[in-house]
Amino acid sequence: MRNFPYPAILITLVAAIGVWSLNVLGLFDRYDAQVYDMAVRYGSRPPDAPSVLLIAAREDELAAGDLMWLDAIEKLEALGARQIIFAFTPRSVSDRFYARAAQLDNLVFGRFLQFSAQPDEMDIAPWPSAAQGVESRLIFGIAAIPPADSGVYRRNHAYYRLENQNYPVLETQAAKQMMGQDQLLPESAYWVNFSGGPDYLPIIALPRLLAGELIPELVRGKSVLIGPALAAHEAGLHTPINRSGNPGISPLVFQGFALQTLLRQQMIHPMPEVWQLAVLLMVSAVNVVLYQLGRYQFGIFLTCAAAGVYAVIGWLLPAWFLLWPPVTALLIAQIAIFILVSRYKFRVEEATTRRLIMELSGQSREKRQVPGFYTDSEPWAQVVNLVKQTLDLGWLIFLERLPGQYYVREIIALNCSLADIDERRRDYRRLSYSEAMAENRPVRLQKRLFLRLDADYEQYLTPLVFGGEVLGFWAMGLRVGKDAGIPDFFTIVHEFSIQ
Template identity: 30%
Template sequence: MQAAVVMLFTIVIGLTAQSNGWMYDLFNRLSPLSAEQGSSVVLVTTSPEQVYFGDELWQPAVERLFAAGAKGIVFGFQPKGLSEGFFFELFSDHRVVLARELARDPVSHQFSVLEPLVFSLSGSKIHWGVVTVASDSDGIYRRHKSALTGDITLEQFVATTFASELYPAYDLPRDYLINFLAGRDSLPQVTIDRVVERGVIPELVSGRVVLIGIHDLHQQIGLPTPIASGADSLSLLEYQGFSMDTLLNARPIYSASDGVIALLLLSTAFLSLILLQWAGIMAAMRVTVVMLVLHLLSAAVALWLFLFWLPLAELLFLQLVIYVLVLRSQAVNQTAQIYEMITNRSSSNAVAGMPTSFYAIEEHWSRVITLVNQLLDLNRIIFLERVRGDHRVREVKALNCSVDDIDEMRRDYLRTPYSTAIEQRAVLLLQRDYLADARDDESQYLSPLIFAGEVLGFWAFSVDKEKVQLIQDFERRIDEFSLQIAELLYHRQQWQQQAADEQRVFSKYLRLEGGEQVSLALSQMLVLMDKRLRSFEDVFAGMGTAAVLYDLFGSVLQINAEMSRLVQSMALAAYDMTALDMMISLTGVDLVDGRRYLRTVIVDQQKVTLTVTLGSTDKSPYVLSMRPLFHHNKTDYVSDDILPFETVGVLFELISTPMAGDPSI
C-alpha cells in the first residue's frame, strides 16, 4: 500500500499527463453525439480584404442576419472601413458584440494590453469582449481560459449577454475544457457574400448567435484540437465558435481536481489490492483486464453523458502498477514459503532417506551392477558403454575383477565379437576368451545392450558351467535382463539430454526460466515424497494381514485389500463405522469395555489383542490386534496439526490364528 501511495503522487500523475490528453482526444473523436443535435452558434466567414470594406457591406449584412432571426452578432475582428456613425450605432446595440484582441505592452513586451479601437469612445458605450486563445497542452488546444488582463473574455461576454438565463449570477467558468463532442460539422458555416447577395434561410440562424470571423486558408495557421489536427486543424474562427457554443449551451467539460483525483486513485488502489489478492495469481490477469475495461467504459460514459473527464490514463496506469505489485508480492511470499518448506523438510528422514533417482545419479552403473549381482550368481562382471558419436566402447564398471581383465584389445563394436552379438540381438556364448585368466569350469558371455534400435553398451560376464545348468532358460533370462538394463540406460540418456537442454543458460533466459528455480526444487522434493508415500501405501496394501488405519477421531485413513475383502464377507461397512464401532462389531465387547480398550491404546499407548467373535459364541480364526502409531523421532516431524496424545493413529489388524486366545492387554 505504501508503494501505491508513492506511485500515486510521484509517477502516476506526473508521467501520465500526455497519455491522458491523448486518450481524451481519442474519446472526443469516438463520440457518438451527432452534429444534428444543433448548436447555438453560426459561423460567417469573411476574407481579410473584406475587413476594410465599409458600410455598404456590413450594414446590409447585419440587417439581413437580424431579419433572419439571429439572436445576436459577434464580430471577431474590428471592421476597419466603417464610418464613425455606423460604428457606434452598430456596437452600441446590445445584440452586437465586438472582439478586442490583446496587443504587446511596449514596456513588458507581453500581450497584456487591449488593442486600440478604430474610433475613440468619447463617452460612448459599446459591447465588447477580449479575444483569448488558451495555451496548448502538448501541441493540442483543448481548454479555454480567461484573458490575461482580467477583463471578461469574448466568450464569457457573449454567454452573459445571450444566455443570461443560464448564468443569472454571472457564475461563468473561467477555465474549462471546450466541448468538441458533436464534431466539426456541428457548427454551420456561411460566407458573408452569401449573406449579402442572397440572404440566409431563417432556419439556419434563427435563435442563434452569429460569429463573424476571418477565414483565410493560405495565411492562417490552424489550431490542433482533439477532433482535428495536422492539415485538418481548426481555424481560429472555428475554435472560437466551439468555445462560444460551449458556454451558450452551458455544456463545458469539467475535469477532476487534484483532491478528487487523489481520492479516486486511492479508492481504486484499495479495491484492486483486495480483488487481486482475493482472485489469486492465476485469475489476477483476468480481474485486471476486467478492471481496465471498466475504467474505459466509465470514462466514456462520464464524458459522453455527464461531460466529466476522469483521469483515465492515471487509472489505467495505476491498475497495471497494482497488478505488478500484487503479482510480485505474491510471488515473493510464495517463494519464501517454498524456501521454508524445502528447508524444513529436505533434512527430514522422509526425504533424506530417499534414494536418488537412477536418471540423476552419476554412478548409475554401480546400481546396474548391484542389481545384477543381487539376482544372478555370476563370477566376473564387466559393463562397457558406447562412446557417444562413435562406434567404439569403453569399460565403465567391473565386479569381482578389474576392467583390465578384458583380453580383447579392440573396442570397436563393428568388429567381432561385438558385431556378432549385435547381429544376433541376444547373449553370445564366447568361443574365445574375452576375460583373461579364464578357468576351465566357467563360460564367458557377451550380451548387447540395445533399445529402440540404439546400441547403448555391452555386458560381459563369466559364470560356472554347472550354475548355467541350474538356471532354467539361462540365455533367455540373460536376454530379459539385458533388455531391461538397456531400457533403463536409454531413458536415462534421454532424461540427461533433456536436463542438459533445460540447463543451457541462454535458452533458460529466453524461456524466462533464468535464475534460481525454487519451484523446481519443490517439485523434485514433492516427487520424492510422493514416491515414498506410494511405496508405503503399496506396502500397506500388500500386507499379509488384514489391516485398517484410523485417525484419533475414529475415521478410516486407509484400509488394505485383505481387510476390505474380510469386512465385505462379514457384511460390515468399514468406511461408515468408527474405530469403536468396528471393535464392537468384530469382538462383541460392550460399549464400556470398548472405550476402555481404546483408552488403553491411545492414552496409555499399549497394544490390545481381542478375540474376534462377530457376535457369536463360536471362536473365530482371527484375533483383533489394536496398537497406536506415533512418531518415534518427533524432532524430524513437521506439521501444522496438533496431535492429541502424540499419536498419529490406531492400527487394527485381523491376525489369523488357529487358536483364538482370551482378551489381553
C-alpha cells in the same frame, strides 16, 4: 513488506499515493491528453442542436465599408439572430456603422491585444476613430489566440488581466450577455467541448448572407459569430478533433466551439485532485483483494480487463458527465498493484514451499532413521518380540543394571512370572551373573538355577553388553535337547546380547 503486519494496506497506500503524487506533478499529462483527444474525437453522446452560427469572411471582405457591414447587421436582425458577434473590429467603416452598433444591445465586438509601451506587457488595441463618441456604449471582449498544450488547443481563456483589471474574452462576454450575470461562468481557463466534430457548427460564407440566401430557421435564436475564414496558406489550430491530413480548424471555428461550450454550460472539468486520490485509494484497495483470488494468468486477465474499463470510463465520462478522470493514473496504479501483489504472493509462496520442503525433508529423515532403543514407549517389548520370532524359547526374562550400583532389576518376562525368579539378591557380582560376565557369552546354569521350574527346561544366562559396558542380563529357558535343533543357537544368542 513481508514484515509489515498488514501488507495489503501497505500495497494500497504505496500504489495509490505514489501514482497520485506523480499525477499531481504532471508526469501523466501528456498521456492523459492523448487519451482525452481520442475520447473527444470519437465522442459517445449525440451533440445537441448548435446554438452558434458561423459566418466566414474573406480577407478583402473584412476590409469592406458600411455598405457591406450595415447590410449584414440588418439582414441578421431581420432573420431573427439572437446575438451578433464580430470576432474583429471593422476598420473601414464610418461612424454610421458604430452608431447603429451602439443602438443594438445584442452586438459584441472582439478587440485584439497589442504590445504596450511597457516591456513584456500587453494592452488592448484602441477603437477605430469612427467609433469615437459611442465607444463607451459598445460591448467588447478580448479576441486572442487560446493557450496551447504541447501544440494542441484544448482550452480557452475566460479573462485577461491587464493593468490590474480582468477583461473578459470575446466568448465569455458574449455568453454573459446572453445568459445574464447570475449564471456561473469559468473564472479561469476552461476545457472547450468539441462534441460533434469539426462539421458540427454550420459555417456560412458572408456573400450568401448578403445575397439573402439564408432562411430564418437557420439564423433565428442563434448567436451569429462573424470572423475571418482560414486562408489557404494559413495553418489552422490543432485541436482534439483534428484528423489525419486535416490542417486544423480556423480560429473562428474554435471561437464558435468555445462559445457553444459556454452557452450550453458544457465545460469539461478534470477531476479534482482530492477526488483523484479517493478514487485511486478505492480502486487500489479493490484490486489488491481481487489479485489475490487467482494465479498469475488471472492477474494478467484482470489487468487487461481493468484497462478496458478505464478506457470506456474515459470515453463516457467527458461526454455524459463533463468530467475527465485520471485514466493514465488509474492504469499505472493497476499495473503497479499487479506487480506488487504478484511479487508479494511469489515471496509468500516461495517461503511456504521452502518451509514445506524442510518439514517433509525432516519427516523423511525421521522415517529413514531407526528409532532409538530408549525413545520407544516400550523398548523391551520390541526386543522380546524379536527374540520370540527368532528363537523358540520356553520363557525369558530381561534384567537391567541399575546405574552406579551392582544390582539389577527385572524389566520384562515372557511365559513366566517375575515372582518365579529364585535368585533374589540381584547382585551381579554373584554367581551366575559373574560367570556369564566372565565368559561374555551365554552360559548354561547347572548348579544355581535362575527360576524354580521343572526339569524339562534348560536355563541359560547371558550378559547384555554394549561398548564394553554391561547393561543388563538375559535369562532364558529352552526345552531339553531343543538347542541342538536350532543351528548356531549360542552364536545367535550371543549376537543378540551384544546388539
